[in-house]
Amino acid sequence: MMDVIAGAFGTLKTASDIAQGLLALKTDTAVSTKALELNRVIADVQQQLFTAQTDYATVLRRVQDLEAQIVQFKDWQHEKQRYQLYELAPATLVYRVKPDMQNGEPVHDLCPNCYQDGIKSILQNNGYVKSHDSLTCPRCQTVLLLPPSKTGFIEISPAPDAWGNPRGF
Numbered sequence: 138m139m140d141v142i143a144g145a146f147g148t149l150k151t152a153s154d155i156a157q158g159l160l161a162l163k164t165d166t167a168v169s170t171k172a173l174e175l176n177r178v179i180a181d182v183q184q185q186l187f188t189a190q191t192d193y194a195t196v197l198r199r200v201q202d203l204e205a206q207i208v209q210f211k212d213w214q215h216e217k218q219r220y221q222l223y224e225l226a227p228a229t230l231v232y233r234v235k236p237d238m239q240n241g242e243p244v245h246d247l248c249p250n251c252y253q254d255g256i257k258s259i260l261q262n263n264g265y266v267k268s269h270d271s272l273t274c275p276r277c278q279t280v281l282l283l284p285p286s287k288t289g290f291i292e293i294s295p296a297p298d299a300w301g302n303p304r305g306f
């Protein structure tokens with residue numbers, strides 16, 4: 138289609154050159170008037186073709202974008218099957234990779250918001266927030282708080298003595 142439009146531009150340019158040649162022949166006034174009219178028509182057609190060419194390029198880009206989105210959608214439909222809802226904490230759900238579909242990857246969780254948008258975004262450690270360990274989504278910035286530890290205390294064993302023997306209390 139682009140070749141056809143480019144060819145039409147070339148043909149119209151030739152017609153315009155011919156019309157210019159008519160003016161140079163110094164014919165009578167009627168022929169000159171007609172040649173000017175022909176040039177205006179040709180200019181209009183050129184403008185229309187230019188617009189059509191621009192519109193076509195826009196449509197072509199849109200088609201390419203949509204094709205890329207279809208490929209991405211098909212990939213996501215396959216990839217999302219690897220994950221299932223997992224209750225990270227009471228009323229805090231994420232999508233965790235199924236044990237039999239890890240494919241050598243470590244256990245990881247996906248952001249539930251991004252999952253619903255069809256985008257795979259792996260939750261990352263976000264440090265300590267409001268007395269909780271937390272995870273965050275690098276894409277949508279959602280922060281998920283993990284439950285506090287069960288006892289709130291860390292178990293400490295007595296350090297061995299200087300000879301490496303366990304100490305008793």
Ligand SMILES: [Zn+2]
Pocket residue numbers: 248249250251252258274275276277278279
């Ligand atoms: Zn997210």
